[in-house]
Amino acid sequence: MSVEDIKKRFVNEIKLRAYDDKYLDKNEEREILQIAIQLGVSIDSARGALVQVCDEHSYILESQLHKQIKDQVEAAAGNDGKVDQKEFDMIFHTVKKAAQGKKNDRDIKKMIVTIMEDTGNNKVKTGWFSDWYTALKKDLGMA
Secondary structure (H helix, E strand, C coil), X not given: CCHHHHHXXXXXXXXXXXXXXXXXXXXXXXXHHHHHHHCXXXXXXXXXXXXXXXXXXXXXXXXXXXXXXXXXXXHHHHCCXXXXXXXXXXXXXXXXHHHCCCCCHHHHHHHHHHHHHHHCCCCECCCCCCCHHHHHHHHCCCC
16 A cells, blocks of 8 residues: 555545544544554554644544543542542633634533543532532533
8 A cells, every 4th residue: 555545545434534523533543643653653653643634624632622621620630639629610711712613512521520530630629618629520420
């Protein structure tokens, strides 16, 4: 297979999975990267090409949303080790804009909470009489 054939196949695999919703979840991304590896492409080159094709076609990569959330949560927790409700809302609105309507509000909030829990940045500032984070997790069915 020529380099051009590999590129065409790779682009077609991406388009095939992202055509209907313009969104590649982590499973679709993994499938595409496995195909690239089977075609003899290095993982770094495949990942770079995946990002490039997604940018060119305005496809959203779930892994990029996760990285954006992780970076923003770490930044929000960085100064005092806690995330307050205003910081959470800012992260939510930034990610919602980046998701371009491909994920609903509930799914975005679940992604943020999951990443906060997974990274250990789940310490939050609460009010005297309210705990917005616990209430949010309960509302999302995560508590």
